[in-house]
Amino acid sequence: MLALPPLVKLVPASLLVLLSLTASAAWPARGSAQVPAPSLVEEDLPPEEPPRPSAEPTLPPTAADSDGAVSAGKAATGTTKAKSDGVQTARAIELVRGRYEDLIDAWYQRRKALREQDLPRAHAEEGRLLALKTELGIENLDDFAAAEMRASARALEARAPGDAVARAELAVSLAPDLALAYVALARARLGNEAGQVMAALKDLGGGIAAAAREPRTARSLLGDVLVAALIAVFGAATLVLGLLFLRRLRLVLHDFRHLPVVRLATSLQAGFLALVVLALPVALRLGPAALPAVLALLAALYLENSERTVATLALIAIALLPWGAQRAVQLTAWTGTLAEDVYVLEHGADDGRVAARLQARAARGELPAPALLALGRHHKRRGDLEAALRWYEAAGRSRPDALVNIGNVLFLKGDTDGAKAAYLAAIDRAGASADVTSLAAAHYDLSKVFVRQSALEQAQEARKKAALEDPALIERYGSDEDFRANRWLVDVPVPAWEIGPLAADDAPRAVGDAVLAWLAGPLPRSSWPWAPLAIALALWPAALVRRRLAPSAACERCGRPACQRCGGAADGLCGQCVNVFVKKGVVDARDRLRKEAQVRRHARIRRQVARGLALVGGGAGHLWRGDAARGAVVMLVLVFLAAVAVSWRGLVPPPHPPTWAAMGKLAIAVPLALLVWVVAVRDLFRRTRGRER
DSSP: OOOOOOOOOOOOOOTTHHHHHHHHSOOOOTTOOOOOOOOOOGGGSOTTSOOOOSSOOOOOOOOOOTTOOOOOOOOOOOOOOOOBTTBOOOOOOBOOOOOHHHHHHHHHHHHHHHHTTOHHHHHHHHHHHHHHHHHTTOOOOHHHHHHHHHHHHHHHHTTOHHHHHHHHHHHHHHOTTOHHHHHHHHHHHHHHOTTOHHHHHHHHHHHHHHHHHOHHHHHHHHHHHHHHHHHHHHHHHHHHHHHHHHHTHHHHHHHHTTSTTTTTSOHHHHHHHHHHHHHHHHHTTOOTTHHHHHHHHHTGGGOOHHHHHHHHHHHHHHHTHHHHHHHHHHHHOOTTSHHHHHHHHHHSOOOSHHHHHHHHHHHTTOOOHHHHHHHHHHHHHTTOHHHHHHHHHHHOTTSHHHHHHHHHHHHHTTOHHHHHHHHHHHHHHHHHHTOHHHHHHHHHHHHHHHHHTTOHHHHHHHHHHHHHHOHHHHHHHOOSSOOBHHHHSOOOOOOHHHHHHHHHHHSOSHHHHHHHHHHHTTSOGGGTTHHHHHHHHHHHHHHHSHHHHOOOEEOTTTOOEEOTTTSOOBTTBOHHHIIIIISSSSSOHHHHHHHHHHHHHHHHHHHHHHHHHHHHHTTHHHHHHTOHHHHHHHHHHHHHHHHHHHTTTOSSOOSSOOHHHHHHHHHHHHHHHHHHHHHHHHHHHHHTTTOOO
16 A cells, blocks of 8 residues: 655745746646546545435434444434525534545545546546545645645646646645645746736735644744844854954953063063963863853953943843743744644544544643643544543533533534533633633534524524624634534634644753753853853943053054053044144154054055955944944844855755745845845945045
8 A cells, every 4th residue: 555645844935936936937838638626526425425315304323433433313403494694494414424544545546547547537536535525624634735736846847737737726725724835836827827927926825824824834934033043143143242352452462461460571472372362262162152252351341332232232142042042942843742743633634643642641641631622623523423522521611612512512413402501601611711712613503503493583693693703713614505514513623822832842951951052061051141141241340440440442543552551642542643643843744744644544444344344244344333233233134144045945844845945035035135235335335435534
């Protein structure tokens, strides 16, 4: 027996991917064959399912299937009545007769028919597949949809765009929450007819909406963004602190010579000793965080307030990186967690293994209420009403969503009085807890009870309340014409806000510790984050003692250290500039001209260095000129976009993502990075125009 296609978890593509789709799609011939659209006809239904009667007879109980599903009691019946304000009595509810094995069989029979070029039989099996998907209450068949997406791509390569569109449309029907199915459909439409731009844009919009509501795709994209953000924070913080230190390196080396131990050494010896001190964090392997912290401390006496603020924020960001990494894992963890199992039971197709795994955890008392509800809905959709009732009861009657679903099971078993009591209890509890979803479902299902009891006015009133409370739920799941058990009544799904924390609880705890071990190196773990935070706060006392210590400052004219210890410095000018430009007649004209040339050369070099840094690193030029805040922000954005572009295949990739979809990150990150870089360079060049003196 052939193995099912692997589960595909895909990431969404932006609207900008449309340009690459237009270029990559072939210009196919018009006469290629197409797979007919699926159609549910009577001949496609399982042979054991009787035709739907026009009257409303009592539905006899069904035999237990091979999965151990227990048949329900007789469905409630009533006399067919004329419509009254949109509400009418319905015929007997059709209980679940199909099995998951029937769905698998329909899939393989369709594939066999396609290989044998038997299009009518392939069409019939496609209809049976979609009918069984609806009957079993399965929202997404991701494996099957991924196979159809690959078939659509092959059809485009074979210049059969009609087949490509049909395959992509089937992929969307099989998995409405699979984002890349919509992107594949947009690509197929453009390959079929390049003028269908609006239709392709609509499909891409559907893909974005699907990615937003489907947690596997959304978390995969969020994981890429958060990892790139963590890289950007550390990279930008390190670069900012390094540039701030390099900007003051000449002053640090000058004042280093005035230390008592180094005072007797020559300039060359003092400079060499200073470099040895700077290299100690690297030589001792104190970790990546040690060097930026040391550089910030050494430059603390020379920083302006804006630069000091930026340096403080950079050190705080580095200190919080382990916490940020652990938090990112909690927000993006999905694969292998309890949340994934619950989501598969709620929205996907389970072959029984996920349910068995959760039942084993429930036997050990490790399953929370949302997972118990998911198990109940799984068994209810498969037709095993007794098992569904047990799991709903285990979730607790204190929950309004459990009460609604219990009422649905009782309704399908023929106990309309018990169902009505459950719905009314759910309405009371949902109203007290402001659970509008459970409230709307309870009113909607209660209206079905009133219909069975021929109380049409009460049914109409309950239906109005349901439509007002949660119109999206009723629009998506409600049905008055489809009498199949998984369509006629509205179950309350497990809300996404309860599924998400299940993934956070199962998230690995060691990620933050691994990042901490990398940053801190051999330093004690107990010193983090207090040590880097203390260094960040120590930058401000340095500003208070600056006047007492009197460190040197850069001369405003020539850039040399203006040091009071060396004598002659005053008003931000070094001793030479004071003698040349302040005092009159101290130096001769030749020395004055030489100093003026030195001043012009310093201004020219400063401008060229700033422009060169801007060309290399965008905001680095602003940072070098003293505009620390603007430069730090630009560098952070550029490093983030660079991380996204370098990891375009995905830092947290889903399995088997299509290359053309992953390249969508490049289509977004590269133009944005180029735009930010151009704006930053243009601004820096404008600010440095005419500065040379």
